[in-house]
Amino acid sequence: MRLSGSGGQIPLEPKADRDTVRRHNLSLVLRAVRDEGEVTRAGVSARVGLTRAAISSLVEQLLESGFLSESGKTFSGQAGRPGTVLKVARTGVAGIGVEINVDYVSVCVVDLAGTDRVRLVEHLDNRGAPPARVLGRAAGIAARALASAAEQDLQAVGAELALPGLISAGTVRQAPNLGWSRVAAEAPFADALAAHRPGLPPLPVRAENEANLAALAELWFGGLGDVRTFLYLTGEIGVGGALVLDGELLRGAHGFAGEIGHVVVDPEGPECRCGSRGCLEQYAGQSALLRSAGLDETNGAAGVAELERRARAGEERAVTALERAGLMLGRVVSGAVNLFDPDAVVLGGIYRPLVPWLSPTAGAELATRVVSGLWPEAGDRLRASSPAADAARGAAARVVQDVLSDPVAYAARVA
Amino acid sequence: MRLSGSGGQIPLEPKADRDTVRRHNLSLVLRAVRDEGEVTRAGVSARVGLTRAAISSLVEQLLESGFLSESGKTFSGQAGRPGTVLKVARTGVAGIGVEINVDYVSVCVVDLAGTDRVRLVEHLDNRGAPPARVLGRAAGIAARALASAAEQDLQAVGAELALPGLISAGTVRQAPNLGWSRVAAEAPFADALAAHRPGLPPLPVRAENEANLAALAELWFGGLGDVRTFLYLTGEIGVGGALVLDGELLRGAHGFAGEIGHVVVDPEGPECRCGSRGCLEQYAGQSALLRSAGLDETNGAAGVAELERRARAGEERAVTALERAGLMLGRVVSGAVNLFDPDAVVLGGIYRPLVPWLSPTAGAELATRVVSGLWPEAGDRLRASSPAADAARGAAARVVQDVLSDPVAYAARVA
Numbered sequence: 001m002r003l004s005g006s007g008g009q010i011p012l013e014p015k016a017d018r019d020t021v022r023r024h025n026l027s028l029v030l031r032a033v034r035d036e037g038e039v040t041r042a043g044v045s046a047r048v049g050l051t052r053a054a055i056s057s058l059v060e061q062l063l064e065s066g067f068l069s070e071s072g073k074t075f076s077g078q079a080g081r082p083g084t085v086l087k088v089a090r091t092g093v094a095g096i097g098v099e100i101n102v103d104y105v106s107v108c109v110v111d112l113a114g115t116d117r118v119r120l121v122e123h124l125d126n127r128g129a130p131p132a133r134v135l136g137r138a139a140g141i142a143a144r145a146l147a148s149a150a151e152q153d154l155q156a157v158g159a160e161l162a163l164p165g166l167i168s169a170g171t172v173r174q175a176p177n178l179g180w181s182r183v184a185a186e187a188p189f190a191d192a193l194a195a196h197r198p199g200l201p202p203l204p205v206r207a208e209n210e211a212n213l214a215a216l217a218e219l220w221f222g223g224l225g226d227v228r229t230f231l232y233l234t235g236e237i238g239v240g241g242a243l244v245l246d247g248e249l250l251r252g253a254h255g256f257a258g259e260i261g262h263v264v265v266d267p268e269g270p271e272c273r274c275g276s277r278g279c280l281e282q283y284a285g286q287s288a289l290l291r292s293a294g295l296d297e298t299n300g301a302a303g304v305a306e307l308e309r310r311a312r313a314g315e316e317r318a319v320t321a322l323e324r325a326g327l328m329l330g331r332v333v334s335g336a337v338n339l340f341d342p343d344a345v346v347l348g349g350i351y352r353p354l355v356p357w358l359s360p361t362a363g364a365e366l367a368t369r370v371v372s373g374l375w376p377e378a379g380d381r382l383r384a385s386s387p388a389a390d391a392a393r394g395a396a397a398r399v400v401q402d403v404l405s406d407p408v409a410y411a412a413r414v415a
Numbered sequence: 416m417r418l419s420g421s422g423g424q425i426p427l428e429p430k431a432d433r434d435t436v437r438r439h440n441l442s443l444v445l446r447a448v449r450d451e452g453e454v455t456r457a458g459v460s461a462r463v464g465l466t467r468a469a470i471s472s473l474v475e476q477l478l479e480s481g482f483l484s485e486s487g488k489t490f491s492g493q494a495g496r497p498g499t500v501l502k503v504a505r506t507g508v509a510g511i512g513v514e515i516n517v518d519y520v521s522v523c524v525v526d527l528a529g530t531d532r533v534r535l536v537e538h539l540d541n542r543g544a545p546p547a548r549v550l551g552r553a554a555g556i557a558a559r560a561l562a563s564a565a566e567q568d569l570q571a572v573g574a575e576l577a578l579p580g581l582i583s584a585g586t587v588r589q590a591p592n593l594g595w596s597r598v599a600a601e602a603p604f605a606d607a608l609a610a611h612r613p614g615l616p617p618l619p620v621r622a623e624n625e626a627n628l629a630a631l632a633e634l635w636f637g638g639l640g641d642v643r644t645f646l647y648l649t650g651e652i653g654v655g656g657a658l659v660l661d662g663e664l665l666r667g668a669h670g671f672a673g674e675i676g677h678v679v680v681d682p683e684g685p686e687c688r689c690g691s692r693g694c695l696e697q698y699a700g701q702s703a704l705l706r707s708a709g710l711d712e713t714n715g716a717a718g719v720a721e722l723e724r725r726a727r728a729g730e731e732r733a734v735t736a737l738e739r740a741g742l743m744l745g746r747v748v749s750g751a752v753n754l755f756d757p758d759a760v761v762l763g764g765i766y767r768p769l770v771p772w773l774s775p776t777a778g779a780e781l782a783t784r785v786v787s788g789l790w791p792e793a794g795d796r797l798r799a800s801s802p803a804a805d806a807a808r809g810a811a812a813r814v815v816q817d818v819l820s821d822p823v824a825y826a827a828r829v830a
Contacts, residue, residue, distance in 0.1 A: 166787055174788060229668040243754065245667075250660065252756020253644040254789060262786040263750035276749075276784040332750075334691075335678035339658065339751055341667020369691040371677040372581055373589060374669060 022058075023408045025050065029058045030067055031404050033086050034113060040083035059086060065411040066092040067112065067403075088112040091153035093410055095399025096203075098142050098189075099162040099210055099392040102126055102177045102237035103300040105138045107145040108392035109154060110400055114220060116393055117154060120145040123301060131172075131183040136192040143196030157403060157410050159193065159203045160395035161185055162210035164238055166256045170207050173256075176273035177238040208398070210391040211240030211258055212249050214348050217394030219244055222386035227343045231336055233260060233329070234349035234391070235289075239281045243340055261285065263332045283328040286350055293321035304350045311357045322357035329358060330365025333382075337370045348385030355384040437473075438823045440465065444473045445482055446819050448501050449528060455498035474501060480826040481507040482527065482818075503527040506568035508825055510814025511618075513557050513604075514577035514625055514807040517541055517592045517652035518715040520553045523807035524564040524571060525815055529635060531808055532569060535560040538716060546587075546598040551607045558611035572818060572825050574608065574618045575810035576600055577625035579653055581671045585622050588671075591688035592653045623813070625806040626655030626673055627664050629763050632809030634659055637801035642758045646751055647800070648675055648744070649764035650704075654696045658755055676700065678747045698743040701765055708736035719765045726772045737772035744773060745780025748797075752785045763800030770799040 025048075032047045033039055039047075045055040062068040070084040090111055099106040103125055109118040122141055126134045138161075146156055163185060165175025170186040172178075190205040215232035218224060228247040234240040239261030243250040250257050261281040262274050269278020282288055286304065287297040293310065294317050295303050310318035333345055345366075347355055359382050366375045366382065375381055403410045440463075447462045448454055454462075460470040477483040485499040505526055514521040518540055524533040537556055541549045553576075561571055578600060580590025585601040587593075605620040630647035633639060643662040649655040654676030658665040665672050676696040677689050684693020697703055701719065702712040708725065709732050710718050725733035748760055760781075762770055774797050781790045781797065790796055818825045 174786070176786075241754070245660075245665065250665075250755075252660075253758040254756055254787065256787040256789070257754060257756040259753040259756075259786045262753050262784070264746055264784055267746055274786045276786070331679055331682055335747075335750060336754055338674040338677050339656070339672060339754060340665075341669055341672040341674075343668040369677070369679055371589065371591075371674045371689045371691070372669065372671040374671070 023406055025054070026058055026062060026407050027405055029055060030062055030088065030112075030407050033062075033068060034088045034404060037113075038085045038087055040085060042083055044086065062407065065407065067407050067411075090115075092155065093400070093403050094149055094154035094156045095396040095403070096142060096146060096149070096156040096159045097162060097213070097392040097395025097397070097399070098138055098159060099213075099390070099395065100126065100134060100138045100178075101164055101210065105141050106390065106392040107138075107142050108390075108396045109145055109149040109156060110393060110396040111154060112400055112403065114393075114397050114400060116388070116396075117152060118145050118148045119392075120148070126178060131178075131180050131185075132188055134178070135185060135189045139189055139192035140196055142193055146197065156203060156399065158399040159189070159205045160213070160398050161189060161205060161207040162213045162391035162395045163207055164210050164236060164240060166259070167207050167209050168255055172207070174274075177236075179273075206398075208395065209240070209242070209255075209258070210234070210236075211242040212251075213394035213398070214240070214385070214389065214391040215242035215244050215258075215346070215394070216249065217389035217391065217397065218346055218348065218385055219247060220389070220397055221393060222346070222389040224344065224346070229342050230344040230346055231260075231333065231340060231342045232258075232346045232348060232385075233333070233351065234385075235284065235286060235347070235351040235354075236349050237286050239285050240349070241336075243342070245340075260332060260336060263335065265328050265332060280328060280332045284325040289321060289325050289350075289354075292324060293318045301350075304353075308353045311354070319357055322354055323361045326358035326361035327365060330362035331369070333362065334366050334369035334375075337366065337375065338372075341372065344381045344383060346383055346385050348390070352384045352387065355382075438821060440469070441473055441477060441822050442820055444470065445477055445503065445527075445822050448477075448483060449503045449819060452528075453500045453502055455500060457498055459501065477822065480822065482822050482826075505530075507570065508815070508818050509564055509569035509571045510811040510818070511557060511561060511564070511571040511574045512577060512628070512807040512810025512812070512814070513553055513574060514628075514805070514810065515541065515549060515553045515593075516579055516625065520556050521805065521807040522553075522557050522560040523805075523811045524560055524569060525808060525811040526569060527815055527818065529808075529812050529815060531803070531811075532567060533560050533563045534807075535563070541593060546593075546595050546600075547603055549593070550600060550604045554604055554607035555611060557608055561612065571618060571814065573814040574604070574620045575628070575813050576604060576620060576622040577628045577806035577810045578622055579625050579651060579655060581674070582622050582624050583670050587622070589689075592651075594688075621813075623810065624655070624657070624670075624673070625649070625651075626657040627666075628809035628813070629655070629800070629804065629806040630657035630659050630673075630761070630809070631664065632804035632806065632812065633761055633763065633800050634662060635804070635812055636808060637761070637804040639759065639761070644757050645759040645761055646675075646748065646755060646757045647673075647761045647763060648748070648766065649800075649806075650699065650701060650762070650766040650769075651764045652701050654700050655764070656751075658757070660755075675747060675751060678750065680743050680747060695743060695747045699740040704736060704740050704765075707739060708733045716765075719768075723768045726769070734772055737769055738776045741773035741776035742780060745777035746784070748777065749781050749784035752781065752790065753787075756787065759796045759798060761798055761800050763805070767799045767802065770797075 032044050045052050069089045097108045104123045107120045166173040172180045172183040185207045186205045194202040211234045214234050232242040241258040241260030262279045264278050266278035270282045272279040290297040290303045447459050460467050484504045512523045519538045522535045581588040587595045587598040600622045601620045609617040626649045629649050647657040656673040656675030677694045679693050681693035685697045687694040705712040705718045
């Protein structure tokens with residue numbers, strides 16, 4: 001797992017502002033330990049390129065502030081002298097991610113290593129309720145997860161919301177499947193969460209598109225290997241998408257890039273909640289998929305599990321519905337591949353367990369329609385998301401990433 | 416006009432390797448003068464952030480090497496003392512761009528300022544001929560343009576080829592409309608050009624996708640104003656595309672991004688040369704457009720001019736053909752906008768004069784289908800390319816950009 005933090009990888013020599021330099025180098029050392037998992041001071045020194053003395057001083061401060069822990073003894077390969085092993089702390093600073101989707105809320109608390117330490121999922125229908133009520137309920141779930149985290153001596157220093165819509169400056173500009181339009185999300189959630197945690201410091205809250213966060217989670221915690229440029233699709237009630245270019249989210253000019261669910265499949269097709277017609281979502285979204293398989297489309301996760309069970313049993317209607325959705329996915333994805341030239345396409349959300357039935361038709365479309373000739377073996381490049389990587393974990397990991405980028409800013413929270 | 420060069424904008428203080436620092440700063444100064452057009456030494460100093468003394472020494476070297484010229488006298492606003500005005504040299508170093516397309520070759524020589532100084536266009540059919548013959552002919556045209564440039568005391572220091580296909584490491588992986596597959600382009604062109612210029616030093620040659628270069632030309636020489644993230648479509652026999660993200664080409668994982676001409680419009684549509692069916696090119700490429708307007712599709716530029724004439728005269732069949740192509744363009748472009756979230760969409764190549772008839776239907780599709788709600792006024796965001804910006808000029812300007820990034824490397828060529 002490698003969460004590349006913001007900020008350069010080059011250590012700064014004490015010259016300009018000593019405080020700035022030290023903060024930068026503390027971040028470098030902390031990220032080096034996180035990337036290595038377990039490492040000696042000598043190992044950090046070799047990786048970061050600062051002297052042993054400088055590293056020792058930086059490590060000392062990180063140990064005192066509770067960002068690192070040391071344990072056991074080992075022999076550093078280089079000098080033959082024993083050194084203790086450093087790890088990032090398993091207690092103290094944490095991040096919380098809160099995915100609010102159409103028919104569930106999923107909350108995840110991760111530690112400094114990005115490990116999923118608390119997970120709380122509630123299945124409920126968020127479509128009928130006013131946004132303030134949905135945000136309030138999600139804050140209640142988050143507060144319970146934070147209580148569980150506190151039992152493990154983990155304190156979140158920030159919360160990130162994952163929402164199925166277009167987010168700009170903390171406001172949900174549009175989330176058609178939630179029925180939200182121009183809803184401020186961050187402040188109401190922060191207030192509701194604070195109300196659940198009397199006497200505790202309020203948490204800063206940030207909102208982000210859920211597909212973007214799921215894609216980052218896949219990059220950081222999934223099985224992509226060397227792949228750093230990919231297209232991510234997440235099947236939910238809607239179909240979300242994200243583009244990752246060389247390890248960075250491609251946001252576009254206004255932060256709205258990746259809306260693959262509203263690429264048109266049939267211009268005369270069924271009306272979509274976005275105001276257009278025949279969008280991919282109308283053919284490959286959860287409702288369309290369940291309906292065409294003859295299942296109750298309001299059944300949510302249970303319906304998807306039933307669809308998977310029937311497909312596994314070879315039931316024709318289920319298999320046909322998935323093949324048809326795969327065909328439509330393949331058409332739209334081949335266009336996206338022609339435009340964006342990714343190394344892989346990852347199918348997440350409800351698609352993950354359904355990939356075995358979606359991929360034959362989708363892969364055939366890709367093999368025919370991708371112009372570069374790079375995708376004849378489309379089966380390899382079209383893959384299911386990792387079960388360990390979802391939007392809530394990506395959101396929580398982004399909070400931790402802020403800490404890794406400047407631990408000093410968070411030192412008071414842990415000490 | 417602003418050609419942002421590679422390399423940072425921060426002047427380096429003499430510390431590490433003095434030679435490296437000076438080369439970097441020479442580039443900074445040269446680019447500052449190019450960006451300003453006309454500027455005093457004091458103006459350069461203010462812009463670049465180095466002392467007057469340092470600037471004077473750097474300017475002296477650039478004058479001696481022939482990259483800058485000075486002329487006239489002015490009063491620097493700041494100190495009230497007279498200073499001479501610096502400009503980039505109008506003679507000496509130049510770049511040549513060679514666009515090889517299906518039914519024409521267009522060659523452009525630009526000077527250090529990026530100004531188009533020589534232009535030679537030959538309309539010919541490149542489809543029938545073997546690649547070596549096409550490259551040889553293009554080299555002959557380039558040689559004639561270089562002879563014209565020499566009359567103006569301009570010497571190209573490199574050539575860039577613009578080709579309608581997928582280019583990777585100097586090889587045309589696929590150019591369906593030329594009928595090329597896995598054709599090495601750079602070395603054969605360089606050899607053919609050298610044969611036309613006995614006694615002259617051979618020119619380094621680089622190949623790039625023509626839509627990418629047209630998009631860069633639009634960025635550098637067009638009328639985009641503050642827009643730095645846009646989608647570029649160029650209508651030719653094929654339909655090329657490029658994505659520019661914050662002023663940089665988005666190349667994707669293998670350099671093949673932007674192939675919007677092969678996004679599917681109708682999965683059961685006519686066969687395309689790429690091997691797929693119903694690609695945008697089959698509805699909005701030059702041949703399809705001329706055919707559906709009842710014109711001879713083999714007529715090339717003359718056919719497009721005739722189509723424009725008929726549309727202007729209000730001839731129904733011409734107008735209907737353009738409206739239909741606009742509709743298809745609008746559908747595909749709305750998907751691309753949903754994926755990529757650009758600030759503008761630029762229509763170049765044969766579309767440029769046809770935009771008045773393409774944009775009503777295309778704009779209506781965009782207004783309906785773009786999910787962000789940012790495109791209700793799609794007419795503003797869908798625009799014709801600038802006549803001053805084309806692939807050949809973009810290619811030539813890339814050569815000049817190399818010079819601007821490290822003038823010292825080219826000093827011997829001018830001196």
